[in-house]
Structure formats: C-alpha cells, structure tokens
Amino acid sequence: MTDILLSIHPRHANNIIAGSKKYEFRRTIPTREFENVWLYVTAPVGAIAGYFESEGQVLGKPHAVWESCKDAAGITEKEFYDYFNGLEIAHAIKVGNFFARPFVTIKDLMGGTDRPPQSFCYIGRDV
Secondary structure, eight states: OEEEEEEEOHHHHHHHHHTSOOEEEESSOOOSOEEEEEEEETTTTOEEEEEEEEEEEEEEOHHHHHHHHGGGOSSOHHHHHHHTTTOSOEEEEEEEEEEEOTTOOHHHHHTSOOOOOSSEEEEOSOO
16 A cells, blocks of 8 residues: 655644644545555645554545534634635545654655655655
8 A cells, every 4th residue: 555745734734743633634635545644844844744644534525524524623614615615525534643754855755856746646655
C-alpha cells in the first residue's frame, strides 16, 4: 500500500499535530488506497512535519460529511461550506495517530523532486 503527501496550511497542520483537528478535508479525492498521510506544511514553514495514520475516509454530499465530522473538524462550518462551495461531493480523511519525522525532505519522499504537490501526491513507503 502507498502513502500520500498533502500540502497543508500551517494552521491546519498545527491543529492536526495538537489533536484538535481529526478530519482533513479535500476537494480532490485520492483514488488509490493509502495508509499514511504525510504533511508538507506550506509557507512560511515549508517543511514536512511528519505523518498521521489514516483511519478511513468520509465521502458524500457536503451536508452529510459536515454532520459526520463537525465535532472534530478543526474548522468552522462557514469555512467548510466555503471550501466545498459548488461541489456535490465532499471528502474527509480521518486523522489517526500523528508521528513527527524531523529531517525528512520532499526529495526523500518523492524520489528526486523538491517541489511540493498542489494538493496531494502518492509516495512510496521506503522512508
């Protein structure tokens, strides 16, 4: 099984690390199965913080996904609906245990490139 690397804003990464955000919402849905989710924290941090174990996914109409996830969403209802505005399907990855991994570079994870993904990308498991 593969892992994925997400580009994520510092505020949301900090909330995942702190344990107050238990769902990571995405407009683009990974089509392959994955086990772990690596976090690339965007500017001004510009670094990989570590990874969390995926505990599954919630997929459905935005209202249904919000109702399932709202108590541990880590964002406001307005932010949620603004993010999924115009989409018929919302997607959430359930955040499991987080593991900090200092000194892992994007090049290490992605095999040669040092550019973070716009949304997400699949990565190997040999780090």
